[in-house]
Amino acid sequence: MKILSNNCGAPQHLSRRTLLCAAGLGGLAWLTPVAHWLGRAQETAPRGAPAKSVIMLWLAGGPSQLETFDPHPGKPIAAGTRAIKTSVKGMHLAAGLPRVAEVMDELTIVRSMVSEEGDHERATYNLKTGYRPVPALVHPSIGAVICHQLPGDGVDIPRHVSILPGQWPARGGYLGAGLDAFKVYGTIGRAANMTARVQPPRQKKRLEALRVIEQNFARGRRANLDEQTTLHNVTIKKALRMMSSEQLDAFDVSKAPVRTRATFGDTDFGRGCLAAIQLIKTGVRCVEVTLSGWDTHAGNHTGHATQNAILDPAFAALIRELRMRKMLDHTIVICAGEFGRTPKINRLDGRDHWPTGFSIALAGGGFRAGHVHGATDPSGESKEPDAPIKVAHIHGTVLHALGIEHDKEMMTPLGRPMALSKGKVISSLLR
C-alpha cells in the first residue's frame, strides 16, 4: 500500500483517507471510505485524459465585469461601454477585448461568480485557495495543491511559478513553504539568482568550504537533522541541480520567434504569458501571471482601456499558441481577479468593489468551449446573479478536471483534517 502522498518531500501530510486505509489494517477502515465511495459513484470522471497543468492570468485589483466579460450595452450601468460580437454567435464581450472575442469559441465565461470577500487581500486569498481566510491556518493556493497531488518526475525547475507577482503571490500554505510559487520578476534572459556569482572552479571551492562548516555543525547534533528538520543541504542540492538545468531556458522568452512574441504584445505581461507556455511545456504544473492595475475606484473606463490593451493580445495569443501547440487539451487557463466592480459609477467616474456577480474566464483542459454560464441583472439592482457559482466550486471543478479527488482530506500540521477543496464539481462547465 502506498501511504505517502505523491512527491511532496514532507511525509507529515498523509491524506486522511490513506491514513484511514492504513488504519484499516487494524480493522477500522470500513467506516468512512465506503460511504464516501458510494457517494462518489454518481460523479462523472473527467472525460478523456485529465488536464495536467494550469495557467492563471491574475488580474489584481478586481477587473470590472462590465468592461470585460459581462457587458450590458445600452443600459445605464454600462456607462457607455459597448459590446462586440465574438466568434460564437450570440455571445458578446466588452469592446475592449477584440482579440479575445476572436477566441471566444475556446472559452467558458462564468458571469455569476459570488464570494463574501470584498477586501483585496481576503478576496485574493479566497480566489487563489478556494477558502475564506481563517485565523491560525493558511490554505494552499491551487497551484500548490496541484504540485502536491500530481507527480513531478524529471522536472528540475520549480513546478509552481508566479510571474510578475503582485502583493500576495500564491503560497504553499499548510502544504509547506516549499510549494510557495517561485517568483519571477522578468522573462528576458536567465532567471534571477540562478547563476553562481563566481566561476566554476571557485564555486567548487566555496561549496567545499561550506562542507567544512556543515560537518562541524553536524557534530554532536541530531543525525537526521537535515532531512527531518532543516532541509538545508537537501535544498542546496536541489538549487544546484536547478542552476545547471537546461530547463531554465523555459523562463526566457528572448529566444522565441520574433513574430510569436509580437502577438503577445510588447508588455511584461504578454512576455509572461509566453513564458508560461514554455514552462508548462517543460513540466511545470502551475504558472500564475499577474497583471495589476484593475482597482479603478477613480476613472474606471480609462483605467480599463489601458489594462485591456495589455490583457487582450496576451490572453488571445496564449489561447491560440496553446491550441497550435496542441497543449490546450491538457492545460487549464483561468483568467480572474479577486472580485468585480460595482454596476453603479461613483462620483469619481470609478467603480468600487463588487464580490457578487463578477466574471471569470476559463479555457482548455476539459472546460467547455464557447460557453457562457450565468447572468447578472442588467439594471444592476440585484446582488444575486442567475445560476450563481461560489469560488470554492471553481476550485472543486478545476481539481476534478485535473483528475484530482477534489474533496480528499489532508491532515494539516496541527492535526486538523481539511479537504483540498470544499467546493462541488460543476459538471455543466465541463465537456
Next chain:
Amino acid sequence: MTGPPPWQRNLLFVVVCLAGAGAVVSNLLQSDAMTPPREHRAGGYLQPAFRDVVERVDAEFAAHWKKEGKEPAPPADDLTRVRRLSLGLTGTIPSLQEIRAIEAQLDGERIQWWLSHLFEDRRTSDYLAERFARAYVGVENGPFLIYRRRRFVSWLSDEIHANRPYDEVVRSLITAEGLWTNNPEVNFVTVTIDPNDEDKKPDEVKLAARVTRAFLGVRIGCVQCHDDHLGDHWKQEHFHQLASFFGGTDMRLTGVRENRTNSYRFKYHREREERVVPPVVPFQPKLLPPNGDRRDRLARWVTHPQNRAFARATVNRVWALMFGRPLVEPIDEIPLEDSPENPYPPGLETLATDLIEHDFDLRRLIRVIAATRAFGLDSKVPEGRAPLSVKHDQHRAAFAFSRLRSEQVAGSILQAASLTAIDADSHIIFQLGRTIQQGDFIKRYGDVGADEFNSQGGTTTQRLLLMNGEMVLKRTEDNLVANAATRILATAHDDAAAVEAAYLAVLSRRPSLEESEYFVSALSRNDERGRKSKMEDLCWALINSTEFSWNH
C-alpha cells in the same frame, strides 16, 4: 500598493553607497568602545526573589526530563545564548564589536549584562513591537483611511521601551478611543473596520477573536458560526456574548467612541431572528467588574491578576519570541485548566505567577527565562554521549531548532557585514540602506506573515537567494562600503585572527580547530588579491551554512 519602483530603489542604493563610504572611513577610525548599559545592576540576578523563581522553573524541567527519561543537553556557551537573545529580541545577530564588549564582562554576568544593554537599545522595543503587533493587528496594511499600522507599531514600541506594565498596555488597546492618528492605540480597533461597510463600524466579532487569541490564549473564535464539534466546551453563545462587549464601540468623525445605547445583535445558528446578545464573559464571571463601560469592564476582566489565562498567554508569547517556538502549541490555544492527561508544560504556571506578582513586568519575565537552564541548553552533545533525538526537542531537553524569519536573515546578513552594531544610534544612511535592502530581500525570501512560529524547513528559493542573490554578493564582494571580508582582512593582525573575526561576525562563535586550520591554510597560500577572494569565499560559505539560517 507596494514600495518605490525598482529604479528608484536602485538609485537610492547608489546614493546610500556613495554617502556611506564617508561614514565607513570615520567608523574605522573610531575606537572599539561600545556605550555600556546605563542601568545595569551587577549581580541583580543573584537576588533571592529572582534566583528562587529560576530555580523553581529549573526543578520543574528537571523533574519532567527525569520522568520522560531524557538526559538534557549540556549548557551552551555564552555567545550561543547571546545570539539567541539578539535574534529573539532585536531580530538580528550581535555585531563583532558587541561580542568583544560582552566577552569583556565577568563570567556568569554576561547574559544579564547583555539584556541590560538590549533593554536600552531601541532596536529591541521596535522589534518586539513588530512581533507583538502581528498578534494584535496582523500584517496587513488594512483600511488605509482609518488605520495606520506604522503608528500603531511605533506607539507600542514606545510603551515597551518605557517598560510600561503589560496589563496596562493591553487595557489601553481594548479601551482605546479617539482618532487613529492622535491615539495610535485606536488602530487596534479601527483595523477591524470593513471599508466597504456603509456604517464603518468596528467589527465586534473580529475584536472578540483578537482579544481571546492574542491576550488570553484561547481560541474561542472557531465557534463564531456554530457550536464546537471538536470536543471543546465552547458554545457559540460564549463567543457572541464576548463580542457584545464591543457592541457599543462606534466610529464617528471624532474617531472611536463608546455609544452606550447601542447593543450587539446576532442571529444564532438554527434560530430565525436576530436578538440582542448580552455582554457576558466566557469564564471566571466573578472577576468582571459590575460597573462601567462595556469595554472598560472587559479590559479589567482580561487583565485581572486572578485571570491566569492572561498571564499564561503572555508567558507563552514571550517564551516563543525567545525560543522560536512557544511552550504550549499552538501559541494561542492554552487550556484553561490542566489535567493529569494533559498537564501544563513545566515552567508555565510558575512563570505566570511570577509575572502577576511583579506587575506584568515583561523585562523581568525575559530576564528570568534567559536565566533558566532550559534556555541555556545546547543543541548538541559532546562526543561519546548518547545522540540527541527529536524527542529531546519535544521535551525541551535540548534547545530546539527554529528557522530564522526572513527579516532575521536579512538583518543578520547586513549586521554580519557591518562589524559595528547597526542600531538607532548608527548613521542614518546605514539605517536607510538596511530598510530598503531588507524589504527587497524579504519579498523574495518570503515573509511568514501573521503565521508565526511554524518551523518548516528552508526552501530552494531561499537557498538560491542566499547563494546567488544580490544582497549576499554586495555584502561579501570587494566593496569598501559595507564589506566585512575586506575590512577584517585589512585590520586583523594575522590570518588566524582574520578567520576568527569572520566566524564571530557571521556565526557569533569561534572556529573549531579543524575549521581554523582549513581556512588559515587556504588564506596563506595566496597573494593579497587571492587572500581577498578567499576571505569573500569564507564569508559566502558562512552565510550559506545551516548554522547561519537557524536559531539553535
